[in-house]
Amino acid sequence: MKLLIVDDNKYVVEGLKKQLSWNVFGIEEVFGCYRVQQAEEILSREEIDFLISDIEMPGQNGFELLEWIRNQGLDPETVMLTSYADFEYAQLAVRYQCFEYLLKPVEAQQLEEVFCRMVKKRIARQKEKRLAEYGNDWLSHQNIVKEMFWRDILEEAGLEDSKSVCKRIQNDHLPYQISDNFAVGLICFEPERSGWSRELLNFSCENVIREITEKNDLQMEGFLMDGYLQFAVVVRILEQEQLERMSRVLKQFVQIFSQFYRAGIHCYLSVSCKIPELSGHLRRLEEIHLAHLNKESGILMESSYIGKPEDSYQAPEIEEWRELLMSGRRELFRNRVREYFRKMKEEGAVNYNQLQAVLADWNLLAYSVLRENHITTYQFITHCRDQELLEMSGRSVSCMESLILTEAEKIMDQIRYMEKTDLIIEDIRHYIGEHLDEVTRSSISEVFYLSPNYLSKLFRKEMGVSLSEYIQGQRMARAKRLLLQTELSISQIAAETGYPSFAHFSKQFKKFVGMTPGEYRRQR
Known part of the structure; x- marks a missing residue:
């Protein structure tokens, strides 16, 4: 999809270009210009999906541009900008069916919310056009049925064998055969604490992966959230070359998304298999992910996986950590914890069980130190522990490190307080x-x-x-x-x-x- 920004102030144009990570919304090209005439030239040669336009410009204004767009039979989703809250402008925005009318300066969060809604509307309109070509009601119903089918397959909801799958395909009139081959990909995001909501991540991930698969002549049959910060995608595989192509799709996805997502992104791709086998392969990919939590961003093929590495858990130096906590030597404690996790990552693959063992050791140490200082362990941990960070710590070395360092700071603060x-x-x-x-x-x-x-x-x-x-x-x-x-x-x-x-x-x-x-x- 393509975006055009029109404003007579070039700094506004350049600022809007950089204000959001447009690729996240499936927008691959962003054009900018400073006059209505320039905008008309771009709209004449490019298929523009979204338009952000200033109203007050020398010569022709933004509404005159919208009049020209209407006469040309074009239909980009439009956001109008103005420095003045003018009721007449608002009336004109409604008349020209603008998606949104915003006052400058526009905050990034406000623009992000507008584009989340606007992209959804654009995608829905595109689907409506396709539905009109094939019969609206029937195809719309089929899309919902397909989505439910793949969710039930991957969640093993009563479709574990070929007989039950065949019956479901026949009853729902789905375009599949039991002999067809598919592959499932697993996309896992390391937790990032910089403002990505789950809704935005889900929305962006689906749009980007769908667009890349379509460009590579692959058909994405199903997409669903598969646990915390994990997504599963199903593609049809007619020949081995398509499996290799899907591998390249996931690599492209990591490259694109890593420009905006400031934490690790790990992708896994199953072998080609029949529909009843997909859920088993998805569980296998999840096991592979949990066995390699310190892996660099990238893609790992199920076919190249050589097996789970042996657990080589080295417990922290608990007595040293205890002494540093009790004495309040914060900097040295932080250095020891960081050094411990650095060595853990260097010495081999870190898996879920190892992180749970670290958490158990830390809990015992924290409870012991709190009791020794007459601090109620349950109330302190319950009120001070970041539950979201705790949830993420089982799947991320960096989050486990952050959990321990954050709680240690609070414990040392409470101990110092107890002395006064x-x-x-x-x-x-x-x-x-x-x-x-x-x-x-x-x-x-x-x-x-x-x-x-x-x-x-x-x-x-x-x-x-x-x-x-x-x-x-x-x-x-x-x-x-x-x-x-x-x-x-x-x-x-x-x-x-x-x-x-x-x-x-x-x-x-x-x-x-x-x-x-x-x-x-x-x-x-």
């Missing part, structure tokens, strides 16, 4: 004051990651009274103030100070003050 008892007590007293209506020892323990017993001992040592006595004293002090200075009912004051029962509040107040709340209020 004056600050802890001050923070606890402030928390109690802010939450008098609901505070308990358990809630304080959870918020400050202190074990309940240690919390009680620390508070008594520093304040000279027990935690419960302090909380009750603060509640009574507030109750006395509210009784004297407000018109709140005694029941409302009871609730405000953490006593849902009026009777219990009155009993405790009399015990603490020597008179009932009503008697105390009458002293005003």
Whole structure:
């Protein structure tokens, strides 16, 4: 697909060319010009799918360009830009059926969202044209049926043998024979934490791989997400040469996508096989991927795979890591962790089991250090652990390294905080004051990651009274103030100070003050 950008300011044109990675949207060529006449020349010789045009330009303006486009019978999806929020412009944009009307300067995220929607619309329109040629309803239905068929095949949803596959093909009137050969490709992305949403990755991956397969005269029969950051693609294989061509397609995909995706991309391609065998080969490709998590970006053929490497797990220097954590020597700890993972990658293929062993060792070390410092392990890990990073760490050496380094920083921060008892007590007293209506020892323990017993001992040592006595004293002090200075009912004051029962509040107040709340209020 092709994009044309028209603006009389050449810096705007060049900026828009670079603002997004257009290849991600399936846009291979981007043209730029500075006058309506130049735009008309480009539109006359190129089949432009998308147009971004300024409205205010010397000579002819953007809407005059749209009028010319309409008279020529052209139909690019159009985004109009302007520096002024003019209602008349908005009306004209609607009249000329512009896809979007945006004010300058345009943010990259806003433009990305617009093009995600616009490319989907363009693809849908192209499909509609093809459907019109063959019979709209029938072909549309067949596309949905094919998509469901390949999903069920790859997910092994009741189609494990030739008999069930044949029956499904016949019932759904699919253009396949049980004797046909296919291949499945697996595309695996290493996690990248720079803003790629799963939706955008899915959308971009499918469009790019589809376009490359079509250019190489291959038919992509199925495409689906196959787990976290993994996609499966099915192609028909009529002869061995097409399998080699599909290998080149995956190599081209990695080359193109690597320009925009700042993490590893790994592709795997099965041997040619019959439909019932595809799911087994896909599982095999997944096993190969999990056995080579430190492999460089590229493609690996199932036919050339020599087998799973032997596990050669070398545990971290746990005692050294513990000592560095406890002493807060951050830089040295970071260097030791990075050196460990560097050696792990150098010494051979890293697989899923090895990373899980590293995670288990790290969990034991972290829990041990936290307990030793009277920090509640469950609350601390639950609140501080990045669940998305944890999910990615089982499939990426770099993410496992990031997980450990991130959590180690938080652990060392908490240990240093624990050493500042004056600050802890001050923070606890402030928390109690802010939450008098609901505070308990358990809630304080959870918020400050202190074990309940240690919390009680620390508070008594520093304040000279027990935690419960302090909380009750603060509640009574507030109750006395509210009784004297407000018109709140005694029941409302009871609730405000953490006593849902009026009777219990009155009993405790009399015990603490020597008179009932009503008697105390009458002293005003």
